[in-house]
Amino acid sequence: MDTSLLVPDPAPAAPCRAVADAPPPAAARTPLYRRLADHYQEAIDAGTLAVGDRMPSVRDLMRQHQVSLSTALQSLRHMEQAGWLEARPRSGYFVRQPKRSVIRPVQEPSSLLALDPAQYVGIHEKVSQYIALRQKSAPPIDLSGMTCAPELYAVDTLRQAAMRALRERPELLTSAMPHNGNMAFRHAVARRALNAGMRISADEVVVTHGCIEALNLALRAVAGPGDTIAVESPTYFGLLQALENLGMRALEIPTSPHTGISVEALELAVRTYGNIKAVVVVPNLQNPLGCIMPEANKDALVALCDQLRLPLIEDDAYTELADGNVAPSSLKSRDRSGNVIYCASLNKVLAPGMRLGWMNGGRWHERVGMLKFAHTRANEEWTQVTAAGFIASPAYDRHLRRLREVLREQRERMAESIAAYFPEGSRMNVPKGGVGMWVELPQQISSQRLFELALGEGVGVSPGTIFSNSDRYGHFLRICCGHPFTRELDQALRKLGRIGQQLLDEPGR
Ligand SMILES: Cc1ncc(COP(=O)(O)O)c(C=O)c1O
Missing domain, CATH: 3.90.1150.10 (Aspartate Aminotransferase, domain 1)
Incomplete structure (x- = not known):
């Protein structure tokens, strides 16, 4: 075996700053070969390296970035596998036309006018048929849900945590539960929210059966049957079902597949209809569009809702799955008046089987707590105890990365x-x-x-x-x-x- 493959080269005279500089702590946890690949991928994205350009040779990469031969090779192979480069025999690696660059982006909505508010729209029927057909067919390759394959979750860690919780506190199965949720769990999620710029204390957290219960409670806290709620278009079908269930009307606001809900269209709709009681928005990784609202649009949305005293319900089911080590910001982190009701889920990131969600009711916190009690009582406590230890540990961030x-x-x-x-x-x-x-x-x-x-x-x-x-x-x-x-x-x-x-x-x- 050629051991020189594993030995880093001596320091070069002038290493490339972007990769060789001391990285921030989070980036430091990304393997070096990935950082090197990302560096070049960004250059391709930005057009600095064009289709057909030759990549630096393995030797050049080693010299310029002060990396070992194996790191340089791993980077190039990684980029080749991801479809960004092609290897030409005896010539090296070249930037290639990614096949997907020939497919154009989804179009912007054709009109900026909001749809008419719809009271009974039969969405239940449409969704029920869809679910029934899916269940009946049980397709071997099912790409219809929005969760990860079970093997992508930290199943062993969770199993051990669940067994430890039940071994140490078997009474979790038999005793009454705290109304708004287990305190350790609420602390754990409040601490993560704090790191994401939100000022939420554990006392202000209500644990729910997934984000869907949180959305239901939020809607019931601010509106009643017959009221109109502004939503993105298209939007998560579960929200449309919830609205129909609650006897509320959905007013669909044009939403860009690139920048999210149109704040101008929302303002126009509120001024036109007058009876809109709240707006529900998924600012990060919207379902189904996948878009992330630009920071300026988030600022404008929070400010507009504040000014109009329009309750803003933030659905945050996916932020933790955003690429990179710096998560896009929440609407809640901008909230100074309690006008944002924040609804989160652990079902996509931690474990779909535990059905854990949580919320902060903003200025409707007391009402949300009361509605939760009236609606379903408290959640199972052992799932929260199981999750709390994991979420608070560095292993959780490793899992997410x-x-x-x-x-x-x-x-x-x-x-x-x-x-x-x-x-x-x-x-x-x-x-x-x-x-x-x-x-x-x-x-x-x-x-x-x-x-x-x-x-x-x-x-x-x-x-x-x-x-x-x-x-x-x-x-x-x-x-x-x-x-x-x-x-x-x-x-x-x-x-x-x-x-x-x-x-x-x-x-x-
Ligand atoms: C945008 C959005 N909100 C809420 C939910 C419901 O989340 P949960 O499974 O935590 O109830 C989903 C589920 O797919 C979703 O996509």
């Missing part, structure tokens, strides 16, 4: 396949984090039919129709990228592309 990296790679590879297989004219955004991708098909393709035909071939996806009361997303698909990229998954995407093409070619469609 690993999960984000894995998701990023899966997403990139799925995006490549979608770009390669989907019919001409398809569009897609590849989000900077999370577990979903929003794909726009040519207008003539019914995503409902595609969904049904794909189920017949063992593949599950979500048709765009369930994300709105209108039919404007009838040619969109949401595809989950929370599963490891395998040959079978690649084949499943190929099937989706083929079915899409068949639908496009169908005579008399």
Whole structure:
């Protein structure tokens, strides 16, 4: 074995600053080969390195960045696997045209006018049919949900924590529970919120059955049957169901697939309709669009809602899955008046099976606590005790960093396949984090039919129709990228592309 492969080169005269400088503590935990790859990937993104450009040779990388041969090689291979480079025999590595760069981004909404508020819209029926069909077919490759594959969660750590909790405190199974949740758990989530810039104390946390219960409580705290709630369009179907369930009307506000809800359209809608009681927004990694609102838009939204005294319900199910080591900011971190009700979930990041969520009710905190008690009483305490220790430990951040990296790679590879297989004219955004991708098909393709035909071939996806009361997303698909990229998954995407093409070619469609 050539041991020189493992030995770093002597220090060069002038190392490249971006990679060799002392990194911030979080970045230091990313392996060196990844930081080197990211450095060049950013240069490709920015156009500094163009398609066809030759990458620095392995020797150059070693010299310029003061890295070992194995690190330089690992970086190049990583970029090759991610589809950014191609290796040419005896010539080195070259920047290649990523297949997905040929697919255009999803279009902006065509009109800035809000839809009419809808009271009974039958979303329950649409969603129930979708869920029933999915369950009946039980497709072997199911890309319809929004959670990661079970093996991507820290199952052994959680199992050990659960067993320890029950061994040490078996009475957790038999005694009454604290109303707003277990204090250690509330401390743990409040501390993480503090690090994310939110001023929430453990006393101001209410533990819920996932984010969906938090959203239900938030809505009931500020509005009642017959009231209108502004929502993004498209939006998470569970929110539309909740609104219908509560007898409230949804007013869909145009939402950019790139920058999120239109603050101008929201203001116009509030001034036009006058009876909007709250707005619900997913500012980071919106479901289904995957977009992250720019900081300035978040500032403007929080300020507008404050000025109008319009309760702002923040749904934060996905922020911890954003790429990189610095999470995008929350709306709650801007809240100075208690006008933001913050709803969070651990189901996407920690464990879908534990159904843990939590919320801060802002100035409606007392009312939220009362509604929680009236609605479902407290959550199971042993799940909270199990989660609390893990969340408060460095192992949790390690788990999150690993999960984000894995998701990023899966997403990139799925995006490549979608770009390669989907019919001409398809569009897609590849989000900077999370577990979903929003794909726009040519207008003539019914995503409902595609969904049904794909189920017949063992593949599950979500048709765009369930994300709105209108039919404007009838040619969109949401595809989950929370599963490891395998040959079978690649084949499943190929099937989706083929079915899409068949639908496009169908005579008399
Ligand atoms: C935007 C959004 N909010 C809320 C939820 C519900 O979260 P939970 O599973 O924690 O109830 C989901 C689930 O997919 C979601 O996508």
